[in-house]
Amino acid sequence: MKPSAFAALAPLLVVSCASTAPLPDLSAGSNPEDPGAAIHALHPAPVTGGYTARGPVDPGSWRKLNDDQSSGKGGGS
DSSP: OOHHHHHHHHHHHHHHHHOOSOOOOOOOSSOTTOTTOOOOOOOOOOTTTTOOOOOOOOOOOHHHHHHHHSTTSSOOO
């Protein structure tokens, strides 16, 4: 093995052996082996739940649209 590779890997070996803290519990729920664990029912939402049909419209006044969206809410000159 090349000395440069050993020099790069040596600090990783030293740091990994120095940790004495226990690893945190990363489980995201109850134990699957627990017979008393709750079973949550799934209620999937429909894919098109918030869909609103909109048809084509004629172009409106760009000035009114700009005034409605400005911070003054149409308080122009």
